[in-house]
Amino acid sequence: MPAVLGSFFHQPLPVADYWLWLVFPICLALSLVYKTTRAARFRDIFPAALLLFATMIGGFILLTIAIWLITFL
Amino acid sequence: MITAVGQVPENMPKQQTTTKFTTADFIRAALLAWFIPGGGHFYLGLRKRAVLLFVCVEVTFFIGLYIGTIRIVNPAHSFLWFFAQAFTGLNTIVSHLWAVRLDKVQATVLIRNWSYYMGVLYTGVAGLMNLLAIFDTVIRAGRANSGQVPLPAD
Numbered sequence: 047m048p049a050v051l052g053s054f055f056h057q058p059l060p061v062a063d064y065w066l067w068l069v070f071p072i073c074l075a076l077s078l079v080y081k082t083t084r085a086a087r088f089r090d091i092f093p094a095a096l097l098l099f100a101t102m103i104g105g106f107i108l109l110t111i112a113i114w115l116i117t118f119l
Numbered sequence: 120m121i122t123a124v125g126q127v128p129e130n131m132p133k134q135q136t137t138t139k140f141t142t143a144d145f146i147r148a149a150l151l152a153w154f155i156p157g158g159g160h161f162y163l164g165l166r167k168r169a170v171l172l173f174v175c176v177e178v179t180f181f182i183g184l185y186i187g188t189i190r191i192v193n194p195a196h197s198f199l200w201f202f203a204q205a206f207t208g209l210n211t212i213v214s215h216l217w218a219v220r221l222d223k224v225q226a227t228v229l230i231r232n233w234s235y236y237m238g239v240l241y242t243g244v245a246g247l248m249n250l251l252a253i254f255d256t257v258i259r260a261g262r263a264n265s266g267q268v269p270l271p272a273d
Contacts, residue, residue, distance in 0.1 A: 055189040056221065058234035065233050068186075072244055075179045079172060079248040083255035088167050088273040 073102045140260045148260055152253040154208040159256030163263075167273045172252050180210050180245035187238015190229050193218045200239045206246035206253070 061068065077098035078091070085091045140148075144162075152159025157173035160166075183191070192214035194201040205211045229235065262268040 055184045055217075056225075058188050058230075058232075058238070059186045060234065061186055061237050062233040065237055068237055068241075071182060072179065072241060075175045076244065076248060079175045079251060082168050082171050082175075083251055086271060088271070091168075091171065 069106065070103070074099050077102065140264050145257060145260055148256050149253055152256040153206065153249070156207060156210075156249045156252060159253060160259075163256060163260060163270060165259075165270065165273065172249075176207060176245050176249050176252070177210070179248065180204075180207055180242050183238045183241025183243075183245060184214065185238075186241060187235050189214050190218045190221055190225075191235060191238045192242060193222065195222075196229055197239055200243045203243035203246040203250075206250040207242075208249070211246070 074095075077095040081091045081095040081098060085094055148159040148162045151162050155173070156176035157169035157171070159169075160172060161169035190196070192201065192204055192211060201211075201215075204214075259268075259270060263270045
């Protein structure tokens, strides 16, 4: 059993073609942890985290558009 | 209105706890928060938050290990990122011991490609998220002690 579990972490996952999608889980985890530490009530965490997640992704998209415009126009 | 010993009726709002913590409690909570993600919040009685923190930090850390292999948890490869990873406590201790052992067995150069960088990023960010949780544990305990902000019910 430990050998099977161990082999799970021995070979790297080829992420070169879709590394950009990995921004979603890390942003979600980050927003959840941040709001867990900030929210006054537990039930406020999930809506606030969702809003923060959307803000982060939206910010990345806007930043991408801005950099693209600066570079190619 | 208390219906039975230790039971509060459902229609009553949950009371915020006002607990006094000693210096030993502070140290214990901070160490627990470092050793097991969410442990500090669990110690303070914030169990739902503790579970949420545990899941978020652990999932992020293990996604990182799955992408970049366990060998990325090694100061010999990236010291500053290892410093960040170290805030996940037990995860890093076990992973690092395993990585050192694996480095001896595999004896190949760790290739710095997308897998490596994404793995290091995920595990490092997991550690930094737990650092935030450690600070929150200590700050919440401190505020509750001084009577500024009592601990929430959940």
